[in-house]
Amino acid sequence: MSDSNWTTDFLNQLNSDITIAQIDNPSTILWQIETIHWQRFAEIALQEKLRWVAGWAEQQGTQFFIHACFEKQGTYILLRTVSDEQRPSIRSQATVYPAANRSERHTQDMFGINFIGHPDNRRWTRHQAWPEDAFPLRKDFPVQGAPEAITPPDMHYPFVKSYGAGVYEIPVGPVHAGIIEPGHFRFQAVGELILNLEERLGYVHKGIEKIAEGRSPEALARLAGRVSGDTTVGHCWAACRAMEYAADVEIPPRAALIRGILAERERVANHLGDMGAICNDVAFIFAQMQFTRLREQWLRTNAKVFKHRLLMDKIVPGGVACDVSESSQALIKQDIVQLRKELADIMLAVDLSTTLEDRLYTAGYLSPELAAAYGTLGYVARASGQDFDVRRDATYAPYDQVTFKIPVESQGDIASRFWVRHKEINVALKLLEQFIDLLTPGELLTAWKTPLAGREGLGIVEGWRGEIVTYLRFDADNRIARYYTRDPSILNWPALEKLVLNNIVPDFPVCNKSLNGSYSGNDL
Amino acid sequence: MNWLIAIFQVLLFVALAPLLAGWLKCCKCFLQNRRAPSLFQPYRDLLKLTRKQPVVSEQASWVFTRAPYIIFSATILAASVVPLIAVNLPTSASADVIVLVGFLGSARFFLALAGLDIGTAFGGMGSSREMTVSSLAEPAMLMAVFTLSMAASTTNLSVGITHVLNEGLVLRPSFVFALCALVLVAVAETGRIPIDNPTTHLELTMIHEAMILEYSGRHLALIEWASQLKLMLYGVLIANIFFPWGIAETFTPAALGYGLLCIMGKLTLLAIILALSETVVAKMRLFRVQEYLSFAYLLGLLGMLSHIILEASR
Numbered sequence: 074m075s076d077s078n079w080t081t082d083f084l085n086q087l088n089s090d091i092t093i094a095q096i097d098n099p100s101t102i103l104w105q106i107e108t109i110h111w112q113r114f115a116e117i118a119l120q121e122k123l124r125w126v127a128g129w130a131e132q133q134g135t136q137f138f139i140h141a142c143f144e145k146q147g148t149y150i151l152l153r154t155v156s157d158e159q160r161p162s163i164r165s166q167a168t169v170y171p172a173a174n175r176s177e178r179h180t181q182d183m184f185g186i187n188f189i190g191h192p193d194n195r196r197w198t199r200h201q202a203w204p205e206d207a208f209p210l211r212k213d214f215p216v217q218g219a220p221e222a223i224t225p226p227d228m229h230y231p232f233v234k235s236y237g238a239g240v241y242e243i244p245v246g247p248v249h250a251g252i253i254e255p256g257h258f259r260f261q262a263v264g265e266l267i268l269n270l271e272e273r274l275g276y277v278h279k280g281i282e283k284i285a286e287g288r289s290p291e292a293l294a295r296l297a298g299r300v301s302g303d304t305t306v307g308h309c310w311a312a313c314r315a316m317e318y319a320a321d322v323e324i325p326p327r328a329a330l331i332r333g334i335l336a337e338r339e340r341v342a343n344h345l346g347d348m349g350a351i352c353n354d355v356a357f358i359f360a361q362m363q364f365t366r367l368r369e370q371w372l373r374t375n376a377k378v379f380k381h382r383l384l385m386d387k388i389v390p391g392g393v394a395c396d397v398s399e400s401s402q403a404l405i406k407q408d409i410v411q412l413r414k415e416l417a418d419i420m421l422a423v424d425l426s427t428t429l430e431d432r433l434y435t436a437g438y439l440s441p442e443l444a445a446a447y448g449t450l451g452y453v454a455r456a457s458g459q460d461f462d463v464r465r466d467a468t469y470a471p472y473d474q475v476t477f478k479i480p481v482e483s484q485g486d487i488a489s490r491f492w493v494r495h496k497e498i499n500v501a502l503k504l505l506e507q508f509i510d511l512l513t514p515g516e517l518l519t520a521w522k523t524p525l526a527g528r529e530g531l532g533i534v535e536g537w538r539g540e541i542v543t544y545l546r547f548d549a550d551n552r553i554a555r556y557y558t559r560d561p562s563i564l565n566w567p568a569l570e571k572l573v574l575n576n577i578v579p580d581f582p583v584c585n586k587s588l589n590g591s592y593s594g595n596d597l
Numbered sequence: 598m599n600w601l602i603a604i605f606q607v608l609l610f611v612a613l614a615p616l617l618a619g620w621l622k623c624c625k626c627f628l629q630n631r632r633a634p635s636l637f638q639p640y641r642d643l644l645k646l647t648r649k650q651p652v653v654s655e656q657a658s659w660v661f662t663r664a665p666y667i668i669f670s671a672t673i674l675a676a677s678v679v680p681l682i683a684v685n686l687p688t689s690a691s692a693d694v695i696v697l698v699g700f701l702g703s704a705r706f707f708l709a710l711a712g713l714d715i716g717t718a719f720g721g722m723g724s725s726r727e728m729t730v731s732s733l734a735e736p737a738m739l740m741a742v743f744t745l746s747m748a749a750s751t752t753n754l755s756v757g758i759t760h761v762l763n764e765g766l767v768l769r770p771s772f773v774f775a776l777c778a779l780v781l782v783a784v785a786e787t788g789r790i791p792i793d794n795p796t797t798h799l800e801l802t803m804i805h806e807a808m809i810l811e812y813s814g815r816h817l818a819l820i821e822w823a824s825q826l827k828l829m830l831y832g833v834l835i836a837n838i839f840f841p842w843g844i845a846e847t848f849t850p851a852a853l854g855y856g857l858l859c860i861m862g863k864l865t866l867l868a869i870i871l872a873l874s875e876t877v878v879a880k881m882r883l884f885r886v887q888e889y890l891s892f893a894y895l896l897g898l899l900g901m902l903s904h905i906i907l908e909a910s911r
Contacts, residue, residue, distance in 0.1 A: 249800070431885075582802055
């Protein structure tokens, strides 16, 4: 599918304005530009309809390396600029790409890099856990941080205000009544109508990027598996892909197939859980119980076959740490048949429920234009007509050996996100069957080769929420110098602020659930 | 003697309300493929709550701490007006259906005040929604009950029920309309699906629960108990107005016992119907509630009209 011809045209177009140094990189196209051209590049990229994918920075000695990643037609471009300043200033790309907004704020909080002209340069990941002039991802900041006994409350965050007769504010969270992750939502409403929603995340900031530094490949894979508990396979796979690029390690075919099986099993389990949760949020509890039951059965098979319900730590650098025996293959296949049958029954009941239909259709509408502008990913994007899936458009083993459809809908409402999930389950079940049929006896693990210091890798996989992008660079002695992972939630969360507008306050929970961003993956 | 039986009936009301809630929970669990807690779990929950220390916000005024007692008492007074196992008791003779609505209204008034008192966004939101719902539900309820009043030429429930008993089993279109209206109102007033979801944890979708989010300990116990009472009250109202057969007209132990058995049977059945309906429908959008309650009002009105047109001339 990928047609990389556009890069030559793009390069020609850029060359009139910007000097680009093309750097050799095993995993992707890597271009280095002058810091002053940072924003100009984004402007031309937007004209050429490139998608903004991710942004991060890194300190190397006294220099700051600032990165951004773009994509078009399945080809990724990694853009880099280097700054020697103590407090670098760089023109913001968020003025061009709204998707870059929070990422730049994260970089600003973590590195003290100033983004000039940023539309919203309030702090983002920074709460009150470290002092104003401390930047945790700089090398002079201790790994343990300098924690005070109790982190003081973040009382004075400058939320957007609204004034007018009958306008009121509803603060929700970060502690919620349900057992969910922490996040704060600030609504401005008139009556029940939502005028504005502002998200305040960062409550589950775990310092993943900081503690990744100095880890061995195995330890990094374990850490990546804990970025977001529900995407343990996705993040772990992305990190391993990046490391394998950097170390020039090729994984055995059987290991690739098993990775595919793990990822699709994770997708099915999470989609089942989400569909149930959407039903629960509109008090259609019967369906929720049924979906929960199906998910539980699915997870129990995980436990039987892979010895872990959520498939944690099954992907390791160089291959996989589990096998699928003949009997397990039969069990998985039998399970798939069973799930198809039971799911069809439940979907019939769900489809026939007019009260459910009344709640889900037209609610939480995300237009295709907004979905594209915010660079949304996964089922959120595909329910709003964005036809992109890493598995197909930037394919990788084992997805390059099979054919499959990517379900896309264009209604953009909650129902659409619900049905896209259902279709993705069906696709995943077919993929699982194909992968099992393709399994041939073979190695599970390739011997690890210590990469040279400074080797980089960009690992991109389609997690169940959408595209996961992991960047990492090795130091000497097989140690990780820098690890950054961009969970799809980072780009999907801002879309929630937009899609709830013109909805009523009591419809927010189901809008939120239809998107189901990860707090942990966002906060890192 | 009659007063003793009246007091006994009220005590019975208060004592059985958690049991009805427990039974409803059992039915719902069964329909959702879940294992139900014990039938007596609501009693244990109430007991647990009374033992816990209530946590009260520093911002709370006397309204917040007194409200649970007022709400509980007002709901009990309301329950005393409704004939449970026997008619012609002095409590139901001394007050009529308008007083019943008044008691429920004052309980709600204090609940809404308590929701506002703390000053949290959820409390205010819940109170505002509750008042919206009730301002539409009250007229619909009165309209439904007035149909009965017109048929029996009284606003007294006890007399009205006796009238229905004496008439025997006659199919009256007005009563069918009134029954439908009252059922719709009861669902809305007791905060059941599709109007409100009593089991939800989603603060933003709550109506009743949003007002009581800040309550804990014995305060919460009283409010929970009051809402269980209210659920039972509406159940008894529906059962005894439209299907009064079995209710004791004399105060012999046998008649009273039979009356108790009958009402428990009827409530058991009503709870099953409620659980079924809660399982097959999803909660409606908040802005649909007014259409729902307007429909209930319309049914009440139709009931009254059909009484005037079809029945009153006889």
